[in-house]
Amino acid sequence: MSASPSHRQPLVEMKRVYKAFGGVHAVENVDATLYPGEVVAVLGHNGAGKSTLMKMLAGAYSRDAGDIHVHGQATPLSTPAEAHALGIETIHQTLALADNLDAAANLFLGREPGWSVGPFRLMDSQTMKDQARKAIQQLNPNFDKIDVPCRDLSGGQRQTVAIARALHFEARILIMDEPTAALGPEETKMVADLITRLKAKNIGIFLISHDIEDVVELADRFMVMKGGQLVGHGRIGDADKDEILGMIIMGKCPPSVTAGPGGQT
Amino acid sequence: MFKSILSARMLSLLSLLVLIAVVFHVLSGGLFLTPRNLYNLVVQTSVVAVMATGMTLVIITRNIDLSVGSALGLVGMVIALFQIELFPAEAAWNWPLSAAIGIACGALIGAWNGAWIAFGGIPSFVVTLGGLLIFRGLAFETAQGRTLAPFQETYQVFGGGLNGALGEAVSWWVLVVVLALYAAGEFFIHRRQIRIGHALPLILRALRMAMVAILAIGFVFVMNAYDRPRTDIGRGVPIPALILLVTVLVMEFIARFTTFGRYAYAIGGDVDAARLVGIPTRKTVFWIYVLMGVLAAVAAVIATARLNAGTSSTGELLELSVIAAAVIGGVSLLGGRGTVSGAVIGAVIIQSLDSGMVLVGASSSVRMIAIGVILTLAVYIDKRLSKEA
Numbered sequence: 001m002s003a004s005p006s007h008r009q010p011l012v013e014m015k016r017v018y019k020a021f022g023g024v025h026a027v028e029n030v031d032a033t034l035y036p037g038e039v040v041a042v043l044g045h046n047g048a049g050k051s052t053l054m055k056m057l058a059g060a061y062s063r064d065a066g067d068i069h070v071h072g073q074a075t076p077l078s079t080p081a082e083a084h085a086l087g088i089e090t091i092h093q094t095l096a097l098a099d100n101l102d103a104a105a106n107l108f109l110g111r112e113p114g115w116s117v118g119p120f121r122l123m124d125s126q127t128m129k130d131q132a133r134k135a136i137q138q139l140n141p142n143f144d145k146i147d148v149p150c151r152d153l154s155g156g157q158r159q160t161v162a163i164a165r166a167l168h169f170e171a172r173i174l175i176m177d178e179p180t181a182a183l184g185p186e187e188t189k190m191v192a193d194l195i196t197r198l199k200a201k202n203i204g205i206f207l208i209s210h211d212i213e214d215v216v217e218l219a220d221r222f223m224v225m226k227g228g229q230l231v232g233h234g235r236i237g238d239a240d241k242d243e244i245l246g247m248i249i250m251g252k253c254p255p256s257v258t259a260g261p262g263g264q265t
Numbered sequence: 266m267f268k269s270i271l272s273a274r275m276l277s278l279l280s281l282l283v284l285i286a287v288v289f290h291v292l293s294g295g296l297f298l299t300p301r302n303l304y305n306l307v308v309q310t311s312v313v314a315v316m317a318t319g320m321t322l323v324i325i326t327r328n329i330d331l332s333v334g335s336a337l338g339l340v341g342m343v344i345a346l347f348q349i350e351l352f353p354a355e356a357a358w359n360w361p362l363s364a365a366i367g368i369a370c371g372a373l374i375g376a377w378n379g380a381w382i383a384f385g386g387i388p389s390f391v392v393t394l395g396g397l398l399i400f401r402g403l404a405f406e407t408a409q410g411r412t413l414a415p416f417q418e419t420y421q422v423f424g425g426g427l428n429g430a431l432g433e434a435v436s437w438w439v440l441v442v443v444l445a446l447y448a449a450g451e452f453f454i455h456r457r458q459i460r461i462g463h464a465l466p467l468i469l470r471a472l473r474m475a476m477v478a479i480l481a482i483g484f485v486f487v488m489n490a491y492d493r494p495r496t497d498i499g500r501g502v503p504i505p506a507l508i509l510l511v512t513v514l515v516m517e518f519i520a521r522f523t524t525f526g527r528y529a530y531a532i533g534g535d536v537d538a539a540r541l542v543g544i545p546t547r548k549t550v551f552w553i554y555v556l557m558g559v560l561a562a563v564a565a566v567i568a569t570a571r572l573n574a575g576t577s578s579t580g581e582l583l584e585l586s587v588i589a590a591a592v593i594g595g596v597s598l599l600g601g602r603g604t605v606s607g608a609v610i611g612a613v614i615i616q617s618l619d620s621g622m623v624l625v626g627a628s629s630s631v632r633m634i635a636i637g638v639i640l641t642l643a644v645y646i647d648k649r650l651s652k653e654a
Contacts, residue, residue, distance in 0.1 A: 080540075080542060084543060094537065095538075096541040097535070098534035098535045098538050099534055100530060100533070100534035101527075101530060105527065105531075109527075109539070110543040117523070120519065120525055121523055123523065123524055123527060130461075
């Protein structure tokens, strides 16, 4: 990967990662890297394997083969908790919110602060509420529905809760799976600004998107997947929008980008 | 304003309860609201309500347990076998040990259900339907269908029978302690709410505390008014009611304040989300079934002690009352919603209906029809309520 800042240690290095569901090769020997302070766009059609690849990094799926190095260390990443411990946070496409619970409960879901009482863990609901309010209001100062079940929030508000959750735990690696899918233009701009700010803090971001406009504006590099395979990857300036579209639709790589196993030149 | 002391659902449940009491009191010619009937109602309710607190967590995770009646039957037979046949009849350690074996047996039953459901990936409906048959069959095999009796006298106390109550004086003292703890709790919450800046107005809080106090005092008063035979010594609060009180407090605590309870709600709300954020969904479901098994065993202690015999048919069809209690109490079969105390009130409603119909001389077939209709109506109303919410 000659165009990358190779003098620095990558945050994430995925090598020949493989995952099958039954007989379907969802992700076939895909390589990917992510450096501090950069945004790598992961592009492809529905079912191209983008989300599956990212879910393996998030610890939500276990991989069948391949290595993942995080901060230079090989890691199994078999549970979301392991990913959290390595500073990997994910904004899932589905948002992963329990709709019957309120924003504060969702923000800390699975990581509640509290005290051990015998075999149980007593939740510190006060701290949760205070910190959730702070975290969410950093993104949206008008948000005051901390104790309303998430099902009663608007699409944008729900997205805000999901984003606040990822940021609250000080991610060093952030996976954003279609983060603007449920958002209006104003909130979309908020997310764009946010990504710029996070980059400045040296956080590495994998951005899954199908909106090429978004990607060209925000990302530093891109990778295209098709049928579970890597079509190719390169810097944003290496290919124009039409060429990227050609990669997504036909798997056709222009000479200016590095072709992967799934790309035709 | 009233909503802040009592939720709309709770209010409608309590109104329904009052309605049932008044209607049956009139229809039975004044037999329903008597100390004798209410005492027995409390004891009967305890068996169902103890299990309903566990069923609440089970249903909240969008599962079901059809085997609790059979589990109760099997545990009852195991306790009877040890206490009456295997252990020396006069030994002081007999009843505590045999009861402990029964509780452990309940935990094992729960672990059996939970393991197949959580780790085997089999729908809970199927696993516990199988359990319903397996445990009932085992209950029969335990003593080849014989009825085992009698239990040790100390053990019979758990059934709320002749010696199974606290007596007048102790009942009042227990009431004083419970109310003092309750007041301290309200005070603690009030101070905390003031710190975050949105406290319930003092007058409303006082009103709520007064309501609870009046209900509690009234309860002890009625229980004390039921005299021991041929005396004017009141029985007092039955031991099963005390067991139920402790169970409800523990289960409310687990459901509302621990991560375990929170994960149950999250699993019922959206199991995929729960998995994605790293909640140990399988482990949580497994332990909920173990807890359910333990509670079925506690109910078995009350039921067998009350009957003073172990029979393999004890608890038949009880799973339906338990599930109905939870559902009537507002626990949604779609998962993710409901409270322990709601389920307990549901149990009181079911048992009141049943006992009321017995008092007016309804046959068991008519009682079955009525409970079935009420259950269907409850789910329908619940569905409407949650759509509007």
